[in-house]
Amino acid sequence: MRRTLTCLLVLAIVTILNGRQFRCDYKYFNKADGWLKLHRIPANWREARLRCHLEGSKLASPLNTELAAAMRSVAQQNSLKCGVFTGIHSFFSRGDFHSIEGIPLSKIPHTWAEGEPDNLDNAESCMMMLDSGELADVNCSETLPYLCYKKTTRTALGDCGTVDSEYKLESRTGSCYKFHKTPRTWSRAYMACAAEGAHLAIINSDTEAQVIKEIFAKHPGGSMRGFFWKDVAFVGFHDWGEHGEFLTIEGQTLEEAGYAQFSGGEPNNATTGEYCGAVYRNGKFDDLWCENPYAFICEKNPDSLLCDDNDQQQ
Ligand SMILES: *[C@@H]1O[C@H](CO)[C@@H](O)[C@H](O)[C@H]1NC(C)=O
Ligand SMILES: *[C@@H]1O[C@H](CO)[C@@H](O)[C@H](O)[C@H]1NC(C)=O
Ligand SMILES: [Ca+2]
Numbered sequence: 001m002r003r004t005l006t007c008l009l010v011l012a013i014v015t016i017l018n019g020r021q022f023r024c025d026y027k028y029f030n031k032a033d034g035w036l037k038l039h040r041i042p043a044n045w046r047e048a049r050l051r052c053h054l055e056g057s058k059l060a061s062p063l064n065t066e067l068a069a070a071m072r073s074v075a076q077q078n079s080l081k082c083g084v085f086t087g088i089h090s091f092f093s094r095g096d097f098h099s100i101e102g103i104p105l106s107k108i109p110h111t112w113a114e115g116e117p118d119n120l121d122n123a124e125s126c127m128m129m130l131d132s133g134e135l136a137d138v139n140c141s142e143t144l145p146y147l148c149y150k151k152t153t154r155t156a157l158g159d160c161g162t163v164d165s166e167y168k169l170e171s172r173t174g175s176c177y178k179f180h181k182t183p184r185t186w187s188r189a190y191m192a193c194a195a196e197g198a199h200l201a202i203i204n205s206d207t208e209a210q211v212i213k214e215i216f217a218k219h220p221g222g223s224m225r226g227f228f229w230k231d232v233a234f235v236g237f238h239d240w241g242e243h244g245e246f247l248t249i250e251g252q253t254l255e256e257a258g259y260a261q262f263s264g265g266e267p268n269n270a271t272t273g274e275y276c277g278a279v280y281r282n283g284k285f286d287d288l289w290c291e292n293p294y295a296f297i298c299e300k301n302p303d304s305l306l307c308d309d310n311d312q313q314q
């Protein structure tokens with residue numbers, strides 16, 4: 001609670017001084033002209049890029065000396081001696097290094113670590129920054145901590161405690177919801193919601209099922225791009241690998257959560273097995289293939305500001 005208050009206060013001050021805000025879990029660096037967030041848990045480069053993207057930012061690269069200094073100071077404060085991934089990559093064509101923003105390596109001030117770049121085993125398409133600030137090419141499948149960067153923009157926190165204006169507060173349930181039209185697998189959908197400070201929607205009442213049904217109705221099949229089934233959307237329950245019993249992502253049975261209505265004939269565990277939670281347009285549940293991409297619905301507590309976790313950076 002105190003942390004939330006501190007957070008609100010800091011946000012308020014930042015807002016007054018700069019007229020800008022982004023997310024409470026990001027730290028503002030004036031000289032670097034933006035916000036940085038450290039992801040301490042190592043990930044491979046693809047996961048790191050996606051995580052930053054889903055948070056509304058970009059995998060950080062030392063694009064200029066100020067940003068490089070800010071990145072180094074965060075890494076050093078957190079004793080990340082083994083370095084961090086940068087957004088500099090040659091993911092599409094080995095050797096053609098660019099930042100995520102498309103800035104070529106030749107325009108990014110850099111010094112190489114000793115013996116680098118060496119494109120070891122002809123398998124190094126990603127770039128890391130060492131403790132010293134020097135760069136080295138590495139295998140993108142390595143796992144390293146990383147930073148996400150958001151360049152300064154003028155944004156405002158809405159009713160939902162996020163700058164993401166696609167979250168809409170629903171007075172009947174007190175929650176905010178966002179319908180994602182970019183289809184993802186259930187795990188990726190879970191990740192996308194988490195990155196937004198939300199979670200896959202959990203239906204806790206008939207009223208909330210009605211709300212979800214209305215949200216779904218605002219997104220007819222024709223409004224979604226791509227070849228996927230448009231009459232189902234992932235929500236927050238799963239069989240947790242124990243086929244036959246569904247629990248919410250908060251560990252409750254559907255009955256305990258307050259709503260357990262499956263659509264007629266469901267759950268049917270169709271061909272190859274369906275272990276992930278979804279809803280039909282009628283607001284009733286379906287068991288669905290986890291690994292196929294579908295639309296999904298995130299739910300967010302409007303009071304959660306993304307900064308009430310314990311490893312908040314100072
Ligand atoms: C390096 O990359 C290759 C593919 O380019 C992959 O098969 C290999 O497992 C990677 N090695 C490590 C140590 O991550
Ligand atoms: C669901 O279907 C899969 C594959 O057909 C099967 O292996 C699994 O046991 C089924 N699960 C249940 C709970 O019936
Ligand atoms: Ca190397």
Ligand SMILES: [Ca+2]
Nearest residue numbers: 202203204299
């Ligand atoms: Ca809910």
Ligand SMILES: [Ca+2]
Nearest residue numbers: 268269287288
């Ligand atoms: Ca089904």
